[in-house]
Amino acid sequence: MKYVLIVGAKSDMAKAIAREYAKQGFNLYLAARNVNELEPISNDITTRFQRVVQCFELDLTDFDSHESFYNSLPEKPAGVITAVGYMGEQKNSEVDFEECHQVIDSNYTGNVCLLNIIANDFEARREGFIVGISSVAGDRGRKANYIYGSAKAAFTAYLSGLRNRLYDTGVQVLTVKPGFVATKMTENMDLPENLTAQPEQVAADVFSAQQKGKDILYTKWVWRYIMLIIKNIPEFIFKRLSI
Numbered sequence: 040m041k042y043v044l045i046v047g048a049k050s051d052m053a054k055a056i057a058r059e060y061a062k063q064g065f066n067l068y069l070a071a072r073n074v075n076e077l078e079p080i081s082n083d084i085t086t087r088f089q090r091v092v093q094c095f096e097l098d099l100t101d102f103d104s105h106e107s108f109y110n111s112l113p114e115k116p117a118g119v120i121t122a123v124g125y126m127g128e129q130k131n132s133e134v135d136f137e138e139c140h141q142v143i144d145s146n147y148t149g150n151v152c153l154l155n156i157i158a159n160d161f162e163a164r165r166e167g168f169i170v171g172i173s174s175v176a177g178d179r180g181r182k183a184n185y186i187y188g189s190a191k192a193a194f195t196a197y198l199s200g201l202r203n204r205l206y207d208t209g210v211q212v213l214t215v216k217p218g219f220v221a222t223k224m225t226e227n228m229d230l231p232e233n234l235t236a237q238p239e240q241v242a243a244d245v246f247s248a249q250q251k252g253k254d255i256l257y258t259k260w261v262w263r264y265i266m267l268i269i270k271n272i273p274e275f276i277f278k279r280l281s282i
């Protein structure tokens with residue numbers, strides 16, 4: 040049975056995605072910081088779906104560890120899904136470059152470092168799928184979260200280029216752009232209910248889009264149209280807005 044590698048596996052979204060792939064017949068490699076904390080999700084999946092789940096320690100900002108981490112996987116995965124992300128507080132990122140750097144490395148540089156290695160392997164094998172969880176925040180910079188948004192924008196551009204590079208090899212690259220999702224990351228935010236997805240809904244959308252070979256997924260779907268409007272507001276108006 041094929042393995043899917045899920046990076047940032049303690050994320051609420053990643054846990055739901057892991058359950059979805061297990062339900063659909065995949066074994067799992069789960070990678071995260073503090074690997075012991077993966078035990079509950081690993082046990083849950085093993086019990087409910089009778090799949091093989093193997094857990095690995097991985098800090099995405101520990102760039103030098105990525106090659107040996109990937110080489111340590113018992114067999115190469117059929118696909119990789121990265122859900123790693125860190126928003127932090129925008130105001131802190133404005134005054135503390137360490138914090139700013141952490142946001143950029145967690146959302147962008149770390150993903151690039153790992154996916155470069157995996158993309159080279161998939162390209163050589165001429166198979167595989169890569170799913171990157173970016174964000175609608177990368178579609179336009181806003182004063183409320185433009186450090187995080189700019190890292191997501193860079194990640195979105197990276198995934199677009201990677202998709203273009205790997206097209207001839209049959210390797211699929213899916214960019215996921217969630218709007219609001221009810222997770223740890225947003226637990227202190229007052230989110231509009233009708234625009235906020237549950238992690239399980241995102242997981243089902245990701246699985247379906249990946250299986251259909253889609254390139255870009257907005258979830259909930261309505262965010263595609265919300266962002267179309269937001270992207271088309273002229274800059275001289277946009278700079279005056281608080282949205």
Ligand SMILES: NC(=O)c1ccc[n+]([C@@H]2O[C@H](COP(=O)([O-])OP(=O)(O)OC[C@H]3O[C@@H](n4cnc5c(N)ncnc54)[C@H](OP(=O)(O)O)[C@@H]3O)[C@@H](O)[C@H]2O)c1
Nearest residue numbers: 049050051052098099100122123124174217219220222224
């Ligand atoms: N929630 C939303 O509304 C929303 C909207 C758009 C996009 N997203 C994106 O969706 C993805 C999943 O986020 P989520 O909402 O499920 O939030 P979450 O539960 O906070 O998940 C983020 C995960 O990233 C992990 N992480 C951060 N830095 C890491 C590093 N250096 N190495 C390894 N893991 C690291 C965290 O690990 P620890 O558990 O060890 O801290 C955490 O498990 C993220 O990329 C996020 O940016 C979320």
